[in-house]
Each structure stands twice: as structure tokens, then as C-alpha cells.
Amino acid sequence: MDNRTVKIDPKFLSAQPKKTSSDAEHISRLRPSQSPIAISLSRCPTWSSLDPLKFKGYWDSNANAILLNNGSTAYFTFNDASVRPTLSGGPLIGEYIFEQMHFHWSVDDFTGCEHVLDGHGYAAECHFVHYNSKYESLETAVGHPDGLAVVGFLLETVDAPNPRFDRLVQGLEGIQKRESVMNVTSESLLWMDREDLQIGNYVTYKGSLTTPPYTECVTWIIYEKPVQIGSEQLGLLRQLEGPDSQPIERNVRPTQRHPPGHSVIYVKQVRSKL
Ligand SMILES: [Zn+2]
Numbered sequence: 001m002d003n004r005t006v007k008i009d010p011k012f013l014s015a016q017p018k019k020t021s022s023d024a025e026h027i028s029r030l031r032p033s034q035s036p037i038a039i040s041l042s043r044c045p046t047w048s049s050l051d052p053l054k055f056k057g058y059w060d061s062n063a064n065a066i067l068l069n070n071g072s073t074a075y076f077t078f079n080d081a082s083v084r085p086t087l088s089g090g091p092l093i094g095e096y097i098f099e100q101m102h103f104h105w106s107v108d109d110f111t112g113c114e115h116v117l118d119g120h121g122y123a124a125e126c127h128f129v130h131y132n133s134k135y136e137s138l139e140t141a142v143g144h145p146d147g148l149a150v151v152g153f154l155l156e157t158v159d160a161p162n163p164r165f166d167r168l169v170q171g172l173e174g175i176q177k178r179e180s181v182m183n184v185t186s187e188s189l190l191w192m193d194r195e196d197l198q199i200g201n202y203v204t205y206k207g208s209l210t211t212p213p214y215t216e217c218v219t220w221i222i223y224e225k226p227v228q229i230g231s232e233q234l235g236l237l238r239q240l241e242g243p244d245s246q247p248i249e250r251n252v253r254p255t256q257r258h259p260p261g262h263s264v265i266y267v268k269q270v271r272s273k274l
Contacts, residue, residue, distance in 0.1 A: 023050050027091040027204060028146060030263045032216035034256035035207035036114035037264070041224070044203060044266035050090050052198060052269055053221070057085040058098065059189040067171035067188065071178045071242050072211075072251055076101040076171075076188060083186075087130050087149060090267065091204045091219055096130035096149040099138045101189070103127075104210075105237045106250045109157045114210055114252050115222050117154070117203070122226055123234050124155040125252075128192075145206070147217040153192065154226040161230030164191035172236040178243065196225050199271050205264040210253040 063083040068075045077100040078084075085098040103126050106112035110121035128151040131141035141147030161169075167187040174182040201224045208216040242248040258264075 022093075023047060024091050024093050027206075027219070027265060028093055030206045030265075031259065031261050032145065032206040032208065032218075033259050033262045034214060034216070035210050035218065035220060036116075036253060036255050037205070037207065037258055038116040038255045039118070039203055039205075039222075039264050041118050041203070041266050044264045046266045046268060048268040048270055050267055050269075053090040053202075054088045055085070055192075055197060056087075057083070059186050059193050061085065061186045063186045065184050065186060065188065067168075067175055067182045067184045069175040069178055069180050069240050072248065073102040073104070074172060074175065074237060074240060076168075076184070078186070086133070087128075087151065090202075090221060090269075091265070092149055093146070095133045097133050099129050099131055101126060101128050103155075103237055104252045105234070105248075106252055107238065109231075109234075111250075112252060113154050114255075115152055115154070115220075116255055117222070117224060122154040123157045123229070124237060126153045126155060126227075127151070128153075142209075142215050142217050145217055146219070148209075149219045149221065152220065152222040154223070155229045155234065156226035157231045157234050158228045159231060161233050162191065162228055164193070165229055165233050169233050169236060172240070176239055176241060178241050178245070191227060191229075194227070196223060199269050200225050201266065201268050203264050203266050205262070 061083055063078055063080060065078045087096045103124055104114050105124040109123040113122040113125040130149045131138040132147055135141035171182045171184040171188055203222050205220050207218050207220045208214050238247055240248050
């Protein structure tokens with residue numbers, strides 16, 4: 001055997017270059033805060049490199065659902081556990097399962113939203129609550145920083161009714177009394193199907209539930225452009241009765257202070273090349 005020293009190419013000795021983390025991973029490590037918050041868009045870092053958000057099986061599943069007046073809000077959920085709309089993409093790692101939708105509102109058209117973008121207030125805010133599919137239930141997911149993803153839509157009142165809210169409105173008409181329930185279908189979610197869902201700008205940050213126990217387990221996604229709803233349609237929310245059979249006047253948590261080092265990302269979605 002020849003006893004030569006074998007020269008090894010240095011590139012085989014150096015460690016493999018570290019895989020750079022994705023934008024979604026970066027967002028997942030942001031410091032959480034209490035929610036809701038007031039956001040100044042011009043102060044947020046703007047990103048356009050995130051994957052598009054993917055909403056699967058929400059309004060077009062033809063599935064049975066219920067709409068409930070639980071005494072504090074109008075609450076929508078599918079009553080068949082096998083119907084599981086899913087949300088993925090954007091700032092999310094993995095898939096999140098839709099659990100329920102509910103509303104926040106107030107007595108006027110400007111203080112009914114929880115999140116405030118550039119100082120604009122709106123009549124209401126709708127939340128789509130999802131839990132991370134790696135956990136077995138929403139209750140388990142709440143115990144983890146990556147447990148929940150909540151999509152928020154700001155609702156702006158206009159004079160003319162929005163026909164896409166017709167199915168939801170039919171349900172709201174039947175749940176004026178506290179603890180009343182209406183059988184509805186996935187068509188109550190038709191109004192969320194708009195072009196903005198795929199290409200609209202949104203803000204995302206790590207925050208908390210806006211109702212007790214205010215756990216910091218939520219990746220928030222708030223669309224910038226409000227959804228228009230007729231004044232009379234929105235008025236049905238204000239007629240829902242809470243405890244004491246009085247209309248629920250306000251179910252909005254005030255905006256919370258951002259802690260130092262907290263970050264909100266302004267995401268510009270780009271049309272996917274499909
Ligand atoms: Zn909410």
C-alpha cells in the first residue's frame with residue numbers, strides 16, 4: 001500500500017451550511033402580546049414573500065352547521081365533526097382546523113371592531129378561530145404558543161344590503177333570544193368568498209385570545225380591507241339578547257399595549273401563478 005497522505009477537499013470538512021429558516025418560521029418566533037392592538041401600517045415591516053393563504057372547505061362544503069346566541073356573541077360551528085375546513089399558508093406552519101366563527105360589535109359603526117388599523121374603527125369584527133392540527137383539540141391547542149390561528153375580518157356598514165350575508169342574516173333572525181340555536185349550513189359563510197381572500201393585504205402578529213383567559217396562543221391574521229355589510233343586516237347583531245334579556249351592546253376588548261420587541265408584519269399577498 002502506498003502511504004501517501006490523502007488530500008481531502010476542504011468543502012467536505014466544513015459543516016453543511018445551515019438551512020435558512022422560512023419567513024413563516026421567523027414569524028412563529030415573534031414575541032407574543034395581548035390582543036387586540038392598534039396597528040399603524042406604515043410602521044410595520046412589509047413582506048410579500050409569504051405563501052398565499054389557503055382556505056379549504058369553508059362555504060362550499062354544503063355541510064350542516066349551527067348558529068347559537070350564547071349570551072355574549074353569535075357563534076357559528078359545524079355540528080358534524082367530520083367537516084373540518086382547513087387553513088394553511090401565509091405565516092402558518094402546517095395546517096389549522098376551523099373550529100368556530102363569532103362576532104364582536106358595539107352600539108355604533110366605529111367602535112365595534114377589536115383591532116384598529118391606522119386609526120379606522122368599524123362596526124364589527126368577525127373572528128374565524130382555528131387550532132393547529134398537530135394538537136388533538138382546541139382545548140389542548142390553547143396551551144401552546146402555536147396553538148391557534150384566528151382570521152379577523154373588519155365589517156363596514158353601507159346602506160345597501162350585501163346579498164352574500166343573506167344566509168347568515170336568516171340565521172341571526174332566529175337567535176335573538178339568549179341560548180337559542182338555528183340550524184344553518186356552510187352557506188352562512190358565503191360572504192368570506194371574495195377575491196381579497198386570496199390576494200388582499202393583511203397584518204399578522206403573535207397575540208392572545210381577546211376573551212378570558214386571554215392566553216397568548218394566537219397567530220393573528222387581520223385583513224386590511226373591510227367587508228361591507230348592510231346597516232340593517234348588521235343591526236341584527238345589536239338586537240341579540242344577552243343576560244337579563246337586554247341587547248348585547250358591546251362585546252369588544254379595548255386595545256392593549258404592544259410590549260417592547262413585539263412585531264406586527266404587514267403582508268402583501270401576491271397572486272399565485274396557478
Ligand atoms: Zn373574537
